[in-house]
Amino acid sequence: MKYTVQTHRPLFVALHCQEVGGKNYEASMTHVDSFIKELLSSDAMKDFNRARVYLDKNYKSQEQFTALGCCYFIHESLKNIQQFDFKAKKFRKVVGKEVCSDALPSTATLEKEKFPQDYFPECKWSRKGFIRTRWALADCAFDLVNIHLFHDASNLVAWEKSPSVYSGTRQKALGFVLDRITDQRFERLPYFIFGDFNFRLDSKQVIESLCSTASMQTVRSTDTNEVDKLIFRESDNDHKVVLQLEKKLFNYINQDVFRENNGTQLLEFDRELSVFKERLHELDISFPPSYPYSEDSSQGKQYMNTRCPAWCDRILMSASAKDLLPENEEKSITYDNIGPSVCMGDHKVLLTNQPLQLVCVCEFRYTSDILVKPKNHSKVLLFF
Template identity: 85%
Template sequence: MAGKLTAAQGTGILLVTANVGSLFEDPENLQKTWLREFYQTVQTHKPHFLAVHCQEVGGKNYEASMSHVDSFVKELLSSDAMKEYNRARIYLDENYKSQEHFTALGSFYFIHESLKNIHQFDFKAKKFKKVVGKETCSETLESTPTLEKEKFPQDYFPECKWSRKGFIRTRWALNDWTFDLVNIHLFHDASNLVAWERSPSVYSGTRQKALGYVLDRIMDQRYEKVPYFVFGDFNFRLDSKQVIESLCSTATMQTVRTADTNEVDKLIFQESDNDRKVVLQLEKKLFNYVNQDVFRENNGTSLLEFDKELSVFKDRLHELEISFPPSYPYSEDSSQGKQYMNTRCPAWCDRILMSASARDLVLKPENEEKSVVYDNIGPNVCMGDHKPVFLSFRITAGAGKCCQRGENIFREAPL
C-alpha cells in the first residue's frame, strides 16, 4: 500500500480525528460505511504513520455498546485494508465506571511495515522505546506509561453533572523527528438560547479555559518541548449572536416564554414582509434555519468569519486553511449524507491544530503543494453526526532537527 520508503518520497503521515459516538448507536448501518470511507482515505494517501483520534468511543450508552467497541477495534486490526500495518498501538478509555477519570477517548496508531525507525516515549522512564508488534490498552490508562491522560476537573463545567471531556497525549520519534500527538474533547454548547445571549458565548469561554490548560500541560517543564499536533472534537462553534444577526438581518424577533417560570423558551425570527415567513426558530436544542444551503454553498466558508474561538490562541496554535463544510451536526439517517440536523448551528467542531514548528514542518518548501491535504472524510455519505477530518502530509529525512530547535526558540520568545 505505502510502497518502500525513499529519501525523495519522504514519510507519509495521516492524522485523522473522528467523533464516533453515532457508530455505536447504529453499528449495522453506520459502521460499515464509516470503515469503507476510512479505508478509502488510507488507500488514497498511503501513509507510513497513521494516527486516528476518536471521541465518544462507545456512544452515549457505553455499557450497552462495549461489545460494539470490541468488534470495531478487531475489524480495524484484522482488515485487509490495514494488513501492511504490522505495528499498532491502541488506547481505549473504557473504564466508564470511574466518573473521576472516564473520557471515552480512543487513540489508534498504525505503522506501515516499510517504516523501520519509530519509537514511542515512556513518560515514566523518560526514554523512547522501539515500537514492535500490536498492543491494545484499555481500562487503566492512568497507569499506562506511554501516555498522559487527564479528564477536565468538574469545576470547568459545573452545569454539566458528569462530563467525559479531557485529553490523551502520546509522544513519538520518527527517524530524527520527535513530536507530540494530543487527542482532545472539549465542552459542547448545552443550550442554543444561552449561546445566543452574548458574544462571545459563555461556552466559548469554558472551551478557551480548557484548551489553555491542555497547552500549558503539554508545554510545561517536565519534558523536553517538541512540536505538537492537537486534534479532536474541540466543539468550537460559530459566534452564535453574530451569525444569527447576519442570517436574520432583515427579520424581527419574537420571544416565547414558558407560562410557569417565564423563562425564554423559544425565539422566532420572521421576515417583516414576505408573508411574515419564519427564517429561524431557536430553542435550547433546536436551530431550525430556513435555508441549509448557506452551510454547504462554497463549503460554507463564507461563515468562517464567525469561527473565532481559535483567534485567542493565534500565537500558540495554527491550522491550515479550511476548505470543507462545517463538520457537525450531520443527520444520522444513513440516506442523508449531506443533510444537517436542525439541532445546532453547523460548525467546524473537528479540527487538526499544530504548534508553529509542526506547521513549518508540514509546509516545508520542498513539500509539493498537493502532498498536503486538509479535508473531511465521507462528504457524500452518512458518517454519523460528525464528519471525520484528516490532514495528510510528508516529511523528508533531516527535516526534524531544525524543527526541534525552532520549537524551543518559538516557545522562549514572549507570546
C-alpha cells in the same frame, strides 16, 4: 479506512476517536472490543505487524472517564519507530501488538487527563479531556494529542451574549491542555492536536447576520417564565419564519448558506481559535462546517436542525510545527473533509495533505488519521 489504506499504502496509521462506546456507552461499550479485534485482523491491516490501541472505557470511574480512543498501526516495513515512555522519560522501540483499556491511567506510553471538575459546566462530569502520545521516526520526534472539548448545551444560552459562556469554557479547557503539553516535565516538541474541539460560530452575531431584516418573537414557558423559544420572522413576505431557536433546535430556512462556497461567508464568525493565535496554527479552511450532519444514511449532505452548523473538528499545530512547512508548498496543501456525500455520523472526518520538513529527514502530511509511506530513503510521508 480500507479504501484509505489501499489508496495511500501507509506505514503508520493513527486513529483518534471521541465518545468511544457512543452516547449509550453503558450498553454499547461491549461492542468496542469486537470492533478493535475486527480492525486488527482486517484484510486492510494485514501488513501492520505492530499496534498500540488505547481505549478509555472505564465509565464507572467518572473522575477519569473521557471515552477517548487512540489506535496506532505500524507497517512491517517501517523499521525505525519508537514511542515515548513518560515515566522512564525515554523512547522505546515499538514491538508487537498491545490493546490497553483497563489500566489506562497507569500506562506509561501516554498521558491522559480529564479536565478538572470545576471546568465542567455546573461542575457536572462529562466525557471531556485529552490524550497525548509521543513518537519518533528516525530523528523526527513529535506529539499527537487527541482532544474533546465542551459542547454548547443550549442554543438559547449561546445566543445570550457574544462571545458565549460556552466559548469561554472551551477557551479555558484548551488553555489547560496547551499548558500541560508544553510544561517543564518533558522536552518541548512540535505537536499536532486534532479531534472534536466543539468550536462554534459566535451564535449571537451569526444569528443577527442571518436574520438581519427579521423581527424576533420571544416565547416563554408558562410554568417558569423562562425563554422557551425565539422565532425570527421576515418583516414582509407574509411574515415567513426565518429561524426558530430552542434549547436543542436551530431550524433555519436556508441550509444552503452553510454549503455554498463551503460556508466561507460565515467564517468571520468562527473566532474561538483567535485567542490562541500565538500558540496554535491552522491551514485556511475551505470545507463546509463539519457538524451537525444528519445521521440518516440517506442524507449524507444534510445538516440536522439541532445546532448552528460549525467547524467543530479541526487539525491544529504548534508554531514549531508550522515552521516546518516548506514555504513554497503551502499554497498547494489540501485541508478538507472526506466523505462529503456519505453519512459518517454527526461529524465529518477531516483530511489534509500538508508536507512538513522535519530536520530535512521527514516530510509530513496530515489528516484525521496518520498514514505514512516512504517517499525515498530519507523521507517519510505522513497523513493526519
